[in-house]
Amino acid sequence: MKEKFKTVITAGLDLFFPPFCASCRKAAEDSNRPLCGKCFSQLKFMKTPYCTCCGRSFSSGHENHLCGDCLKSSWNFDRARSIVVYEDIIAGLIHELKYSGSMCGLKAFQDLSRHSPVRDDLSTADLILPVPLHIKRLRQRGFNQALLLAKSLFPDAGAKIHYDILFRQTNTPTQTGLSGRERRKNLKNAFIVKKASEISGRNILIIDDVFTTGSTVNECAGVLKKKGCKRVEILTICRAEKILP
Ligand SMILES: [Zn+2]
Ligand SMILES: [Zn+2]
Structure with a gap:
């Protein structure tokens, strides 16, 4: 009734x-x-075949395997997945969410997440952490879009979602237009962990909007691993990249 x-x-x-x-x-x-x-x-959903570690798509083949970059160097995180490829429609929705405070896209991201196969690749997380904003940027914007995304993608996760563990201690300039090396330099010592005892031995899932070079989430994963967490996985709405042959 x-x-x-x-x-x-x-x-x-x-x-x-x-x-x-x-x-x-x-x-x-x-x-x-x-x-x-x-x-x-x-929209282009990220789907197999992709890199078992960083989640980058391959345009041919059937099996998932490690990509060349992941064979050469190791990430601090254990696995990264994105829901869709970064393209105009997604870029517009994310831009509105970040800069106009529009919540319109959140429902769309939630819907896309339900249609995505990559969620099945992720381990069960003990803790879900949004990539933090520096306090100055948080005050300017009024909200952290990664926290809104975490709540939207995991509406039933409740107490698992924490914004009081991982903090951004330096107000790094925007990463847009920087090379991978410049991004890594820009982010050095940018993040700190508080309440380290809460992450010891736990599986952590980090949420962000875009995976570009992976420098930001990798830096976050690095500080979390140093503080003793067991596993770090990454979920982003989209991935800005060329699909590998
Ligand atoms: Zn890879
Ligand atoms: Zn439309």
Whole structure:
């Protein structure tokens, strides 16, 4: 009866406030889907085959294996996965979330996450940590988009999501336009861990919006590992990269 009532209310709301696509703002076909069919079909989901460690896609083959970079050098994290490839639609939604405070994309990201196979690759996390913002940037923006993403992607995780363990102690300039080496230098000693006893021997999942070179999440994983956590995995909404042949 309750469900029936809900359906009637939703239908009524749709009549007066027609649902619109979170990306193109045109009328959406289905009020339960945040993106219209056209926008959704343009997204490229990260799917096998990809690198077993960093999650980078391969354009051919069937089996997952380590990519050349992961064979040559080792990350501080154990595994990284992204939901979709970084492209215009996702870039627009993330930009709105970060700079205009629009929460419109959050429902879309939650929906994409439900359609993504990469979630099955991740271990069960004891703790979910958003990549932190420096306090100055947090005050300017008013929220940490990675924390909103963590809550949105894991709506039932509740007490597992912590924003009082990993902190950014230096207000690093924007990473945009920097090379991998410059990014690593920029981020050196940028993060600290508080309440180290809470992470000892635990499986940690770090959440961020974009995986570009991986420097940020790698630096976070490094400080967490030094403080004794067992495993660090990464989940980002998207990955900015060329798909390898
Ligand atoms: Zn659309
Ligand atoms: Zn790799």
